[in-house]
Amino acid sequence: MTPKYCSTLLDCIRSGLCRHESGVGIYAPDPGAYKTFAEIFDPIIESYHTGFKHTDKHPATCFGYGSDFPNLDPEQKFIVSTRVRCARSVEGFPFNPCLTKRNYKDLECLIKKPLRALCNEHAGSYHTLGCMDSDDIQKLVDAGLLFKGKNRFLKSANALRYWPTGRGIFINKTCTFVIWVNEEDHIRVIALEKGGDLGRVYERMIVGVESLAHSLKFSRDARLGNLTFCPTNLGCTIRASVHIKLPLLASNRRNFLELAKKHHLQVRGTLGEYSQALGGIYDISNKRRMGLTEYEAVAEMHKGISALIEAECEES
Numbered sequence: 001m002t003p004k005y006c007s008t009l010l011d012c013i014r015s016g017l018c019r020h021e022s023g024v025g026i027y028a029p030d031p032g033a034y035k036t037f038a039e040i041f042d043p044i045i046e047s048y049h050t051g052f053k054h055t056d057k058h059p060a061t062c063f064g065y066g067s068d069f070p071n072l073d074p075e076q077k078f079i080v081s082t083r084v085r086c087a088r089s090v091e092g093f094p095f096n097p098c099l100t101k102r103n104y105k106d107l108e109c110l111i112k113k114p115l116r117a118l119c120n121e122h123a124g125s126y127h128t129l130g131c132m133d134s135d136d137i138q139k140l141v142d143a144g145l146l147f148k149g150k151n152r153f154l155k156s157a158n159a160l161r162y163w164p165t166g167r168g169i170f171i172n173k174t175c176t177f178v179i180w181v182n183e184e185d186h187i188r189v190i191a192l193e194k195g196g197d198l199g200r201v202y203e204r205m206i207v208g209v210e211s212l213a214h215s216l217k218f219s220r221d222a223r224l225g226n227l228t229f230c231p232t233n234l235g236c237t238i239r240a241s242v243h244i245k246l247p248l249l250a251s252n253r254r255n256f257l258e259l260a261k262k263h264h265l266q267v268r269g270t271l272g273e274y275s276q277a278l279g280g281i282y283d284i285s286n287k288r289r290m291g292l293t294e295y296e297a298v299a300e301m302h303k304g305i306s307a308l309i310e311a312e313c314e315e316s
């Protein structure tokens with residue numbers, strides 16, 4: 001039974017009221033807000049996830065097999081690195097604006113426990129943000145492994161309260177698997193590596209999230225799928241991205257963005273959303289996360305990135 005929280009409409013739209021450059025400008029302060037304020041959330045969900053109608057139901061979890069996805073760039077001409085992430089929320093807890101300081105601490109303890117069981121290539125160590133050296137934090141942020149604190153959108157959504165209490169990062173020995181605790185979502189499971197081997201990165205993420213699923217009960221809605229703080233991450237919650245250089249294609253920004261949109265891809269800057277491309281490196285990923293299984297979302301990204309690389313080759 002999802003506990004009732006006293007979220008208000010203002011709690012949902014506060015960020016969009018403060019940050020007019022927002023894309024959607026709305027977050028769910030607790031899982032129940034998606035039903036309480038369905039009239040405002042459903043049209044936004046339908047628009048962002050390209051046609052996931054209020055009568056549609058998100059499919060059951062289906063990861064499939066990473067081995068179905070060949071290396072996107074075996075000759076290493078275009079792709080700098082590949083990353084696949086998903087989000088999970090722990091059942092029984094609200095989202096950031098309604099979390100108490102105690103909640104943050106309890107969530108971190110709950111999530112930390114199963115991390116100790118991670119083994120083989122996933123084995124690593126957990127670091128609570130409040131006990132980390134600032135230089136170490138900066139090194140991990142610069143490497144794209146740790147979230148940047150003080151995100152202006154999360155701040156305006158009351159998602160940075162009690163910072164850094166309850167926030168932390170699990171990182172494996174080879175820095176190819178990380179878990180973020182209580183950044184934007186309760187849990188982000190992230191696999192990444194240099195190059196374009198999407199299948200291997202995706203498999204690494206699957207093992208990680210399935211390992212957590214043995215110990216934790218996640219917030220999931222029969223219609224919306226996995227529940228997350230931001231409606232853009234609902235459903236399968238997968239964002240599969242490449243850091244990629246496409247100099248010829250990107251030289252005509254309008255055509256570049258149009259081709260990306262045609263393949264349901266989203267273009268971000270090198271340091272993630274709201275950033276610019278540095279050295280011509282773009283973060284390009286699947287945009288849709290609802291109405292597709294995990295496998296289908298990754299397949300959509302694989303097909304789209306392959307098409308962009310093909311178009312780049314045709315330009316040369």
Ligand code: ADP
Pocket residue numbers: 081082083085144145192239241242243268270271272273283
């Ligand atoms: P998310 O939706 O996963 O939170 P963000 O846009 O907030 O993504 O970016 C989070 C971090 O992930 C940023 O530091 C960004 O540079 C990094 N990142 C995204 N895609 C890749 C990639 N393919 N390779 C390396 N780092 C990446």
Ligand code: DAR
Pocket residue numbers: 015021022023024025026153154184230232233273
């Ligand atoms: N501030 C929100 C974010 C949209 C999607 N990105 C997330 N959830 N990190 C906006 O409307 O821009």
Ligand code: MG
Pocket residue numbers: 184272
């Ligand atoms: Mg982010």
